Amino acid sequence: MKISVCGKGGCGKSTVITLLGKALVASGKEVLIIDSDESNYGLHRHLGMENPKDFTEYFGGKEKAQNDLMLSKFTHQFIKDRWTIRDIPNGYYTEKDGMKLMVSGKIKQANEGCACTMGTIIKDFVTHLDLTENQFALLDMEAGIEHFGRGIDDAADVVLMVCDPSYESVQLAQKIKELGTALNKPVYYILNKVEDDTKDFLHEAIKDQEAIIAEIPATPDLLRASLKGESLQGNFKQLDGVVQKLTA
Ligand SMILES: Nc1ncnc2c1ncn2[C@@H]1O[C@H](COP(=O)(O)OP(=O)(O)OP(=O)(O)O)[C@@H](O)[C@H]1O
Ligand SMILES: [Mg+2]
Numbered sequence: 001m002k003i004s005v006c007g008k009g010g011c012g013k014s015t016v017i018t019l020l021g022k023a024l025v026a027s028g029k030e031v032l033i034i035d036s037d038e039s040n041y042g043l044h045r046h047l048g049m050e051n052p053k054d055f056t057e058y059f060g061g062k063e064k065a066q067n068d069l070m071l072s073k074f075t076h077q078f079i080k081d082r083w084t085i086r087d088i089p090n091g092y093y094t095e096k097d098g099m100k101l102m103v104s105g106k107i108k109q110a111n112e113g114c115a116c117t118m119g120t121i122i123k124d125f126v127t128h129l130d131l132t133e134n135q136f137a138l139l140d141m142e143a144g145i146e147h148f149g150r151g152i153d154d155a156a157d158v159v160l161m162v163c164d165p166s167y168e169s170v171q172l173a174q175k176i177k178e179l180g181t182a183l184n185k186p187v188y189y190i191l192n193k194v195e196d197d198t199k200d201f202l203h204e205a206i207k208d209q210e211a212i213i214a215e216i217p218a219t220p221d222l223l224r225a226s227l228k229g230e231s232l233q234g235n236f237k238q239l240d241g242v243v244q245k246l247t248a
Contacts, residue, residue: 001131001135001136001137001157001158001246001247002126002129002131002136002137002139002155002156002157002158003136003137003138003139003156003157003158003159003160003246004139004141004147004152004153004156004158004159004160004185005017005020005138005139005140005141005160005161005162006141006145006147006153006159006160006161006162006176007143007161007162007163007164007169007172007176008143008144008164008166008168008169008172009143009144010143010164011143011162011163011164011166011169011192011193012162012164012192012193012216013037013140013141013143013162014037014040014042014043014046014140015046015192015222015226015232016162016190016192016216017033017043017046017138017140018043018046018047018231018232019216019232019236019239020138020190020239020242021033021047021099021138022097022099022232022235023235023236023239023240023242024136024243025097025098025099026235027240027243028134029134029135029136029243030085030098030132030134030135030136031098031099031100031135031136031137031138032085032088032093032099032100032101032102032135032136032137032138033047033099033100033101033102033137033138033140034102034103034104034122034125034126034137034138034139034140035051035101035102035103035104035140036104036118036119036122036139036140036141036142036147036152037140037141037142037143038104038105038106038107038115038118038119038142039106039107039115039142039143040142040143041106042226043101043140044094044101044103045226045229045230045231046225046226046231046232047096047099047101047231047232048096048230048231048232049094049095049096049099049101050094051094051101051103052091052092052093052094052101052102052103053091053092053103054103054104054105054106054118055092055102055103055104055105055121055122055125056104056105056117056118056121057092057105058089058092059078059121062105062112062113062117062118065078065117065118065121066113066117069116069117069120076120077124078120078121078124078125079121079124079125079127079128080128081128082128082129082130083125083128083129083130084129084130084131085100085129085131085135088100088102104118104119104121104122105117105118105121115142116150119147119150119152120150122139122152123150123151123152123154123155126139126152126155126156127154127155136243139152139156141153144172145172145175145176145179148176148179148183153179153180153183153185154183156185157185158185158186158187158188158246159176159179159180159183159185159186159187159188160187160188160189160190160213160246161173161176161187161188161189161190162189162190162192163189163190163191163192163202163206164191164192164193165191165193165194165195165198165201165202170202170205170206173189173205173206177208177211186246187211188211188212188213188245188246189206189208189211189212189213190212190213190214190215190216190242191203191206191212191214191215191216192215192216193216193217193218194215194216194217194218195217195218199215213241213242213245213246214238214239214241214242215238216236216238216239219234221233221234
């Protein structure tokens, strides 16, 4: 299953991916995490892994890939054959505790151009990736909804929005539901940073209760570890049933 994990900036996408990845591994699943966020660097720290080489480098680097795309009038396909997780070349993934991490690419310099090329590469990759029933690909998306515009979510099986207790998240929840539904993808929610006095508000705002598949409490240890650059520890039992709910 390919899961697009999305939400507003800072809602906890990378945190939830890390915790969900651990829960999946603990239940015997094989996990590929795809860092598709061209701006932020936090995910590999949460996972306690080194970043691999940007996958965009495999196609000659951003400048060459961008030229290939533009010269073809945006019809260039970076990947045409079917891939499995084992086909990801050495150096383009790192591995720890049963999880593999790959990274589409990051914006590194001012004026280097938009991130569309990296988005196209990752869309091609996810579209051509074959997974077994036991394998899960978790895509850490850039904040907001531009990835829907780029069509990356079309390559996923499921859209999973992380929703924190904020007006912006609640607004986005509705929009993401519309965008996911337009792509014929099921849309689920994980509530994050939940506290007693915000829980009811979030449930009322989201309405579609069936689509809320887990709630993660506001946890100071997660915040502290992230600040210090330490890998995230602890098992969040709240995530144990997520796979069954996603596949139900
Ligand atoms: N359940 C939680 N309890 C406390 N703090 C949390 C929780 N989830 C995430 N955080 C904190 O919120 C901040 C943002 O989390 P994270 O980086 O996972 O969000 P993100 O959605 O990936 O952000 P970005 O949009 O920048 O990529 C971090 O400091 C993280 O430690
Ligand atoms: Mg992030």
